[in-house]
Amino acid sequence: MKLSKDQTIEIAETFRLMGDPTRLAILVECLDGPVSVGDLVTRTGASQSLVSHHLRLLRAARILTARREGKNVYYAAMDDHIRTVVGDMIDHVAEPADEGLG
Amino acid sequence: MKLSKDQTIEIAETFRLMGDPTRLAILVECLDGPVSVGDLVTRTGASQSLVSHHLRLLRAARILTARREGKNVYYAAMDDHIRTVVGDMIDHVAEPADEGLG
DNA sequence: ATTATATATGAAAACGTGTTCATATGTTGA
């Protein structure tokens, strides 16, 4: 599987955004359906400002989608690829495999 | 799907490591089978030292496995979860979807 | 209009990571 330099950079950027614990926690909360910003603040324990900053990044990278409903804004995982990626990574980390050499 | 704080940190760490263009390029080259360090240097265009530093991180995080064969050391993707994760992410980035709101 | 609630944003502080350079270690063959 051969990737262009631009593809590589875009994919790396998406992984990088998933690679912060606070952002990943936000993303995981959004996997099963839309969640309001307020609920994300409660569930992750991060500050409102921090959650909002991270949501902007996740949305800009098309990892999450947003829709406003009255005073609230609901965020959800962009597509099934995102759900699968996180799911597979959870499975990977669960494996007690060896890392080779010594 | 509910994750512990430690699980979240470990998974984020794995994503973070995939989130650098040089490291991702190295990883992608290792998806189809074992590749020597020298070949990785050639194929990625990165310096020998840099490739080696990154390989150490990828191996420590159980993203790649290593086996020595004579003078060479061959690196390969750790398991199918890793291959699937990268594959799904490539599919995700290929999608021309909307990011919601304005 | 004013107040209350929900979310977003800019700037600065606090912190971490990628890369290079020089050098060390490991392996093979003469």
Next chain:
DNA sequence: TCAACATATGAACACGTTTTCATATATAAT
């Protein structure tokens, strides 16, 4: 043992990101 090749490592530099604080915008209700 010496030379030649392959890979690994430590220290330092250069740069970027996460987080907080204060404040702004948006929506709804009285």
